[in-house]
Amino acid sequence: MAQKTSGDTSHLYDGKVVRSSAPSRKAIAGNAGIGTEIPKDAIPELQIPTFVESLLGGPIVPKMKFLPPDKMVQNLQLAVYGLLMALAFLTLIVSPGSGTLWYMLFGSIGVATALQVVVISVATVSGFVGTFRRDGRFMLLSNLLFILAILRFASSKVALAFDPFGLADRPFLLSSLVVVYAVFLIMYIELGNGVLRYSMLDTSIRTNEVYVMNPGKIVGKYHRALVINPVVSVVLATLVLSANKILPFIVGLLNSETALRMEESVELTSVYGVALGTLFVFIVTGALFMLNLPGAVQKWREARSE
Amino acid sequence: MMWSRKSAMLGSLAVAMYLLGLTLRNSQLVTIAVVIFVVLTWAALFGGHADVASSGRRSEEFTGEEGVALGNVSAMRKMSSARLFEDGELSVTLRMQNHSGLAKILEVRDRVPEVMRIKSGSNYILMELGPRRETFIEYTVECPLRGFYSLGPVAVRIQDAFGLFHREKELHVYNDFLVFPKMEDLKETFVKSRVPKIFTGAVNIRQPGPGSEFYSLREYFEGDSFRAINWSAYARSGKLMVNERERDAVSDVIIIVDSRAVAETGPVSRNALVYSTRAAASLAKYFLGRRDSVGVIVYGDEVVSVDRDTGKKQLYVILTKLAGAVAKGNTPLQVVVNRILPHINKGSPIIVLSNLEDDPTIVNALRDFRARNFDVTVLSPSSLEFEFDAKRLDRTGYEVMKTERDVLIGELRGLGVNIMDWEPDMLLSTALAGARGF
Numbered sequence: 001m002a003q004k005t006s007g008d009t010s011h012l013y014d015g016k017v018v019r020s021s022a023p024s025r026k027a028i029a030g031n032a033g034i035g036t037e038i039p040k041d042a043i044p045e046l047q048i049p050t051f052v053e054s055l056l057g058g059p060i061v062p063k064m065k066f067l068p069p070d071k072m073v074q075n076l077q078l079a080v081y082g083l084l085m086a087l088a089f090l091t092l093i094v095s096p097g098s099g100t101l102w103y104m105l106f107g108s109i110g111v112a113t114a115l116q117v118v119v120i121s122v123a124t125v126s127g128f129v130g131t132f133r134r135d136g137r138f139m140l141l142s143n144l145l146f147i148l149a150i151l152r153f154a155s156s157k158v159a160l161a162f163d164p165f166g167l168a169d170r171p172f173l174l175s176s177l178v179v180v181y182a183v184f185l186i187m188y189i190e191l192g193n194g195v196l197r198y199s200m201l202d203t204s205i206r207t208n209e210v211y212v213m214n215p216g217k218i219v220g221k222y223h224r225a226l227v228i229n230p231v232v233s234v235v236l237a238t239l240v241l242s243a244n245k246i247l248p249f250i251v252g253l254l255n256s257e258t259a260l261r262m263e264e265s266v267e268l269t270s271v272y273g274v275a276l277g278t279l280f281v282f283i284v285t286g287a288l289f290m291l292n293l294p295g296a297v298q299k300w301r302e303a304r305s306e
Numbered sequence: 307m308m309w310s311r312k313s314a315m316l317g318s319l320a321v322a323m324y325l326l327g328l329t330l331r332n333s334q335l336v337t338i339a340v341v342i343f344v345v346l347t348w349a350a351l352f353g354g355h356a357d358v359a360s361s362g363r364r365s366e367e368f369t370g371e372e373g374v375a376l377g378n379v380s381a382m383r384k385m386s387s388a389r390l391f392e393d394g395e396l397s398v399t400l401r402m403q404n405h406s407g408l409a410k411i412l413e414v415r416d417r418v419p420e421v422m423r424i425k426s427g428s429n430y431i432l433m434e435l436g437p438r439r440e441t442f443i444e445y446t447v448e449c450p451l452r453g454f455y456s457l458g459p460v461a462v463r464i465q466d467a468f469g470l471f472h473r474e475k476e477l478h479v480y481n482d483f484l485v486f487p488k489m490e491d492l493k494e495t496f497v498k499s500r501v502p503k504i505f506t507g508a509v510n511i512r513q514p515g516p517g518s519e520f521y522s523l524r525e526y527f528e529g530d531s532f533r534a535i536n537w538s539a540y541a542r543s544g545k546l547m548v549n550e551r552e553r554d555a556v557s558d559v560i561i562i563v564d565s566r567a568v569a570e571t572g573p574v575s576r577n578a579l580v581y582s583t584r585a586a587a588s589l590a591k592y593f594l595g596r597r598d599s600v601g602v603i604v605y606g607d608e609v610v611s612v613d614r615d616t617g618k619k620q621l622y623v624i625l626t627k628l629a630g631a632v633a634k635g636n637t638p639l640q641v642v643v644n645r646i647l648p649h650i651n652k653g654s655p656i657i658v659l660s661n662l663e664d665d666p667t668i669v670n671a672l673r674d675f676r677a678r679n680f681d682v683t684v685l686s687p688s689s690l691e692f693e694f695d696a697k698r699l700d701r702t703g704y705e706v707m708k709t710e711r712d713v714l715i716g717e718l719r720g721l722g723v724n725i726m727d728w729e730p731d732m733l734l735s736t737a738l739a740g741a742r743g744f
Contacts, residue, residue: 094334147319150338151326158334178334182341186316190468193312197469201432213433213441218411221434225467229348236344241337271333278324278340285347293351302378302406 066134066199067206072219073134073199079226080131080191084142087188088124090181091149092117096161099154113161119149131192134199139192146185179237183230194222243277244268313349313470316342349470378406379435381460381477383416388481392488392584395425396447398457398481402433403440410435413463414443419455421574422447450575452487452583452629456480486625487583490734492592521550558601558614558651559593561586562642563631564660565606570633571661572692576730581687582659583628585734589657590624601650602627605642607635640667643674655681661689662714669717676721683741684718684725691730 069077097103097113106112123145130138158174160167167173198219204210212218239246247268252259262268268276309317320342327335379402386397400416416429427445435441449455458480465472523539526546539547563586569579586602593600594616601614602624612620612627639660650656656675662668662684675682690707693699699707711727718725726741 099332150334151323152332152334153326153330154332158337175333175337178337179341182338183345185338186342186345189316193469204430208428210430210432211428211443213431213435217409217434218432221411222467229345229468232348233341233345236348237337237341240340240344271327271331271336274333274336274340275324275328278336278343282343282347285351288351297351301408304407 067203069134069199070202073195073202076191076195076198077131080188080195081128083184083188083191084124084127084131087146087181087184088120090177090184091120091123091146093160093162093164094158094178094181095120095149095152096159098159099152101148101151101153104153116149116161119145123149127188127192131195134195136196139196143189143192146188150181150185175241176234176238179234179241182237183233186233187226187230191226194226198222240277240281241274243280244273247277247280308472308474310465310469310472312468313346316470317346320346346470349466349468379404379410379412379462379477381414381462381479383457383460383479383481385457385481385483388483389486390449390483391486392450392452394449394485396449396483398429398445398447400429400443400445400460401440402435402443404435404438407437409437410464413465415461415463416443416445417458417461418447419457421451421453422449422455424448449485451580452485454482454484454630456482484626484629486629487580487587489584489591490588492588492735492738523547524550558599558654559589560614560646560650560654560656561589561600561602562639562656562658562660563602563604563628564639564658564665565604565631565633566636566664567606567633568636568664568689569606569661571663571689573696576692576695578661578687578689578692579631579633581728581730582685583631585659585685585687585728585737586657587625587628588734589738591621594618594621600624603642603646604628604631605637605639606631606633607637609637609642609645611646636664638665638667639671640674643671647674647678650680653679653681655683658682658684660684660686662686662711662718663689669714669721672718672723673721676723682723683738684723685728685734685737685741686715686725687728688730695730 095116097109097116100112100116102115103109103112106115123142126138126145127142130136130140130142158178160174167177201210201212205212205215244263248259248262251262265273267273320339323335323342324339327333327337327339381403382401384399384401387394390396398416400414402412402414404410411434412432414431414433418424418429425446425448427443429443429445429447431443433441458478460477460479461474462477463472463474523536524547526535526548530548534548534550536547536549563582565579565582569582570577572578590600590602597616599614599616600620602612604610604627610627610631612624615623639658658672660668672682672684688711690699690704690711694704715725715727724741726737728737732740
């Protein structure tokens, strides 16, 4: 009960020591030692993808713990296995031991070839393991080893380690083989990513982290891209690489003599001809981007749909 | 258009191979580089084009980006409620519309405050939105902590099938909502206490307000009830006059909430400020339900006060202030006391909710209250316990500080303050009963 007031409050101060403050807990806690870790619920849980995850898995959901694969992922895995075999075989063909890093290091074609086979084998096995276990680290290792295998530090046109189809005498087919090889390499990288991305997506769907409407259409778009993109890439790359044929043809419409000289020009038929063609094509592409061709295409499609 | 890390990696590889091939005059490397360039270019050119725009509230903030058909995709949001209590659930319906004649594959993420939890549904959707179609995305969030929150913006992304390039757009559609601190029902506890009415009796507050006793006459203002018009006075003066009645609150109750930075010591969901706001809300509800007049003062970096009043509207005002209390600043309690002392009626019950830390003026401030015969109750949520439970404090440090805290509490008790060291697992009613000596 409250005391009766007399107006005199001096009794409140009698014998009392005026303290400065409550103890500074922070200071003692800082010196106290053991328990300085931040409790779990003090910081909201954030999931940030690691660098490797974002390289391989894309930005959909940064998680690498997958549920068992669904049918689509299994199909993608099968496709990767097939592509991996073809890629390993093509890599063996288009990357002879001469000119490789191993040849530069050891100076022996035998050692270089053996090491090249080892690298390709490890890349293949790593690719299998990575795809089967859906582990991005093995896939990344496989991709890097395939790229390492194809790097050649020597001046050359296309050279084959062995020639089961007799392509060495047919330059166009030889070039096409390299184009096909490159497309296989890209598609292998992409399909490997696809396995991870769709595993993430499938896992996220099943754990209710993401909701997918019309999954059939979304998957259908990916399937179409898997067919269309390689075909388009082969056609466009072949066009780019045929610059030494296309340029003389265009010039020939104006002056046949100059065109003939161009056709016989060593520079144009060498790697610099390819570079010139590439430069030409990409200048055109750059110009199209500057003119906002994607926007124009989209606008046209929108207008057509109206 | 934005590059993903994958496309950046492929692009870098292609550039490296291309330059190496040119340097070494190796056409094989150049060929591979060209193929990679072609794949990237194709994806960039025809992979997907985000043409999305914002709509809905705050559209004036939309800064827009150059695109083909801004306005093709729009988002609107509807919430089940704009006000709810802690641990309440909020149902959200996001309406996505595609005004274009083309179908679009969209990745949509509706941004939810980090402290919220998705209870059902999903705020992250991958969808194919058909031409001139709309879809409704529904999800429920659980709101565990009080505060002012905002849902949005809606992030929309379109990317090519291989995930090489994407375009992102934030639709600036926001919905604000308020999470009030949850309240404990104190009614039963008080009824069961040994003294049914624990605070001082009715106080003659001599202020006009809703009540039954006549207080004075004044001129009619727009909005006044017709029932309050004094027709006799109107007949006499020719002016519309209304009766004012004396507020018949039982007493004024002042609740002081400590929201200084130190009040948030401890885990996010368990700290003195969380407990204090919940206690203040519960007490306000209880006293207002008893027809008392309740005022609230929240002090942190500044002193925010809700003037004494009664009724449901007052509860809403108090809850809103408590929801917005942010742990900031270090205003001493003495400043609050000095400011409010001239304005509160002598004898009014005062309830202070503070962890009593890092404030050298606490003893003096509470002594000032007691010296003027205010009935002071202090509920002190113990930050020590929060930190000890969270294993941020070792046993020795805890014991030392606990002892010092006990000494302080004893000292305040000596001043005649009803004080309770409120431990985390203790119900408010128990703590309050303990403070009052029941």
